[in-house]
Structures are given as C-alpha cells and as structure tokens.
Amino acid sequence: MNDVLPVPAHRELPDDVRERMRDRVMRGRRDRSSRRGPLLVAAAVVLLAAGGVVVARSVGGEHPPAAGWTPVPADSVTTEATTDEDLARCGVDWRPDYTVVMRGRRIVVSPVNEFCELTYASVRTSAKKDPVVVGDGVVLWQTPGHLTIGKAPAGSTSVKFSDTEGTVVAGALDAVVALLPDGRFVVRSGREVDALEFGSGGWAPRTMKVVKGDLPGDWSVVRWVFPSGVGDPGVPGNRMAACLDRWMVDVPEPSDPAGWGVVVGVEGEVGVQVIRSGGRMAFCEFRGGELVGVRVGRDGALGVSEGAVDVMYRSGGVGGDVVLAGSLRAGVGKVVFTEGGV
Known part of the structure; x- marks a missing residue:
C-alpha cells in the first residue's frame, strides 16, 4: 500500500534517484529479513523540502506565544x-x-x-x-x-x-x-x-x-501552565509551547520564545510537530498526546543521508508507528512510502 505525497508537477523524481532509493530500501529490508513487520506511516511523515514543506497531514491555527522569558547562559546558576x-x-x-x-x-x-x-x-x-x-x-x-x-x-x-x-x-x-x-x-x-x-x-x-x-x-x-491561558495540552499553540519548554531546558543554544512558528502541526495523538525560528528547527514527537522526545538543530544540519533524503528525525520501530522527518534534495518531485511486509 502506497501513500503518495504530491508536490508541484514540474519537480519530477529523476530516474537515477528513484532507482538508488529503491535499491537502498530493498537492500536494507533484505538485511533485516529476520525482523519483518509493518512500517506504519500515520500522520507522522514530514518532509521539509527546499523552499517549502511537504507533509502527509498538517493542521493550522498554531501561533507563537508572547515573549517574556529571557535566556541565560547554559552553565549559569x-x-x-x-x-x-x-x-x-x-x-x-x-x-x-x-x-x-x-x-x-x-x-x-x-x-x-x-x-x-x-x-x-x-x-x-x-x-x-x-x-x-x-x-x-x-x-x-x-x-x-x-x-x-x-x-x-x-x-x-x-x-x-x-x-x-x-x-x-x-x-x-x-x-x-x-x-x-x-x-x-x-x-x-x-x-x-x-x-x-x-x-x-x-x-x-x-x-x-x-x-x-x-x-x-x-x-x-x-501541572502545565501554558502562555495561552488554556490548560488543555492539545489545543492550538500549546503543543508548540511544550516544544519550546523542552528546548529552553535541554538545548545549549539559547532561544527567546518570540519569533518561533509552527511549520507542521500535530493532529491526533501521534505525530511530530516541526517548529522553526530562522534557521533553527525543533522536531517534537508526541505519542498518546504526550511530548516524548525533542531533536533540534539547524536546517539541513541533522541526520544521515539516505539517497535523496536527509533523514532528520526517526523514531519508533518494527511493529509500531515510525515517525520520519527530513529534507529533500533538490530535484526530487515525488516521494512514495511503501509499507513493509514479507
């Protein structure tokens, strides 16, 4: 079963790139034949293309919270x-x-x-x-x-x-x-x-x-005390606030919450929210509605090259939801995700 994420028609997937990706995927599956299981790509596949965003599902209505939290040096007490x-x-x-x-x-x-x-x-x-x-x-x-x-x-x-x-x-x-x-x-x-x-x-x-x-x-x-004044973690704006909360506690690079915006929102209980401020990016993974992980970096500076895709975030495993986020190389026009099987 294939889930196709369309992008503008003039960006075609080159034949050589398609074959390299197919070879890499199939070779990887043969290497893992003893651990077969379904690859479930729910509202959880996010691809950040150069100059734009390609998503499986996205929600709007998120908004950056107000400023007012001043960063301090990482080693300061x-x-x-x-x-x-x-x-x-x-x-x-x-x-x-x-x-x-x-x-x-x-x-x-x-x-x-x-x-x-x-x-x-x-x-x-x-x-x-x-x-x-x-x-x-x-x-x-x-x-x-x-x-x-x-x-x-x-x-x-x-x-x-x-x-x-x-x-x-x-x-x-x-x-x-x-x-x-x-x-x-x-x-x-x-x-x-x-x-x-x-x-x-x-x-x-x-x-x-x-x-x-x-x-x-x-x-x-x-207890959560969101800048929005609404206590429900699932309402628009609050999930981004939870992402920023973790960034400000765990990440060496200081950040004022002003200026951040949602690139891709989370709809439902499982997914990755992508937030960005300038060239800085955070991938915030939610499972069961709870924030379970954050990975951060600058555009194009994370992950491992996989053919035409720079994989910037991956979680999950065989038999469970797999969450992916990444940036496409120039020239890629379409990405096909294939569920694993026999």
Missing part, C-alpha cells in the same frame, strides 16, 4: 529576589527566601525547604515529604526533570556529583552543579544523580550516596 510573578505562577501560600535562576528554569526556595520550579510552560511544586539524609548531606528535593536540591555538610566549599547511566537528550545541555551561599546545592543533570562529593580545605572530601529507593517516588506536583 544565580540567585535573585523572588518576584510577584514567580509566586503567582507557583500558586503557593508560603513565604519565599529567594529564586534560583538557571537555563530554562526558575526555582523558588522557601526558608523551610519548600520548592517550586518554573519553566516556560510548566510548574512543579514540592510535595510535602521529609528531607532524605544521605551520608554527610541531605537531599531536599528531586524533580522529574533531574533537578536535585540539597543541603551540603557545614563548611563545604565545593561539590561534585556523578549520575547513573540512562538516556540523555541528544545534544542536551552539559550537567551543572552549584553550591549556593546558604549551604544548599543545586544539580542539573540529564540523568538521575547517584552520588555527591563535598570538599573543603579543612577536611577530607565527604560523600553522599543517593539511592533512588530511599527517595520519595512522588516528590513533585506537576
């Missing part, structure tokens, strides 16, 4: 006075001490170790759980986004950490750790922190082993 806007977004009734400012995040801290993490489109507040004493230090809070806040041993002048093996977003920010003036520490990591080491000129390094099983499993209350 500073503190400042908590603003009224911080408290209003957090929706908490406790008195703040200060706000920690990091790339894509503002963390409001109370004197009694209550916390609220603000990102561009989400709010995470600490659930009422007891701090966890670990070795010589204390873990005060850990978020689903791998942000860890704790209390260092008295007299500490430095802190280092290690994290566990696991999946890290491709091209994501380097991890950062900071010791705050009041003795608290903050760690931002792409994976779960499993150990910390504190140093001082007056004593040997002290360590704390962070065991996941010792930490509360539901330490955060998470």
Whole structure:
C-alpha cells in the first residue's frame, strides 16, 4: 500500500534517484529479513523540502506565544529576589527566601525547604515529604526533570556529583552543579544523580550516596501552565509551547520564545510537530498526546543521508508507528512510502 505525497508537477523524481532509493530500501529490508513487520506511516511523515514543506497531514491555527522569558547562559546558576510573578505562577501560600535562576528554569526556595520550579510552560511544586539524609548531606528535593536540591555538610566549599547511566537528550545541555551561599546545592543533570562529593580545605572530601529507593517516588506536583491561558495540552499553540519548554531546558543554544512558528502541526495523538525560528528547527514527537522526545538543530544540519533524503528525525520501530522527518534534495518531485511486509 502506497501513500503518495504530491508536490508541484514540474519537480519530477529523476530516474537515477528513484532507482538508488529503491535499491537502498530493498537492500536494507533484505538485511533485516529476520525482523519483518509493518512500517506504519500515520500522520507522522514530514518532509521539509527546499523552499517549502511537504507533509502527509498538517493542521493550522498554531501561533507563537508572547515573549517574556529571557535566556541565560547554559552553565549559569544565580540567585535573585523572588518576584510577584514567580509566586503567582507557583500558586503557593508560603513565604519565599529567594529564586534560583538557571537555563530554562526558575526555582523558588522557601526558608523551610519548600520548592517550586518554573519553566516556560510548566510548574512543579514540592510535595510535602521529609528531607532524605544521605551520608554527610541531605537531599531536599528531586524533580522529574533531574533537578536535585540539597543541603551540603557545614563548611563545604565545593561539590561534585556523578549520575547513573540512562538516556540523555541528544545534544542536551552539559550537567551543572552549584553550591549556593546558604549551604544548599543545586544539580542539573540529564540523568538521575547517584552520588555527591563535598570538599573543603579543612577536611577530607565527604560523600553522599543517593539511592533512588530511599527517595520519595512522588516528590513533585506537576501541572502545565501554558502562555495561552488554556490548560488543555492539545489545543492550538500549546503543543508548540511544550516544544519550546523542552528546548529552553535541554538545548545549549539559547532561544527567546518570540519569533518561533509552527511549520507542521500535530493532529491526533501521534505525530511530530516541526517548529522553526530562522534557521533553527525543533522536531517534537508526541505519542498518546504526550511530548516524548525533542531533536533540534539547524536546517539541513541533522541526520544521515539516505539517497535523496536527509533523514532528520526517526523514531519508533518494527511493529509500531515510525515517525520520519527530513529534507529533500533538490530535484526530487515525488516521494512514495511503501509499507513493509514479507
């Protein structure tokens, strides 16, 4: 069964390109004959052609959110006075001490170790759980986004950490750790922190082993707070806000949300939304209506060449939906997607 994506008639697919693509596809399938399964291309195939966009299905009505979130350096960790806007977004009734400012995040801290993490489109507040004493230090809070806040041993002048093996977003920010003036520490990591080491000129390094099983499993209350003012993640504009939220937290290149627009929207529960600002691009994959992955880069700077197509994003696998996004080479006039089989 073939799904044909038409483009203007004057752009014909050259015979030599067609044969090279057919040979590459068939050779790849023979190599994977032991893993046969259907290749399902739902509202999930996106091809970004030079000078235009070719899509299987697209939706309109997306709009860029308002500006107002200032990028900061990727390795910066500073503190400042908590603003009224911080408290209003957090929706908490406790008195703040200060706000920690990091790339894509503002963390409001109370004197009694209550916390609220603000990102561009989400709010995470600490659930009422007891701090966890670990070795010589204390873990005060850990978020689903791998942000860890704790209390260092008295007299500490430095802190280092290690994290566990696991999946890290491709091209994501380097991890950062900071010791705050009041003795608290903050760690931002792409994976779960499993150990910390504190140093001082007056004593040997002290360590704390962070065991996941010792930490509360539901330490955060998470909610989306979209710039649109509408809480439904599926409404126009909100999925782009979720994409930008992840970009601003995970991607080294700073970005102001102003100026971004949707190239291809997502209709339904599964698909890839493509957003662009100038030459910058983000592929945001949604499954079950949830954002599950983001890949970023500049036009034409991602992926691996596959014949006439630069594959910029691929996910899924044999037996499941496969999501593709890419840019066409010049001269390509039509692309045919063939479901796999025997």
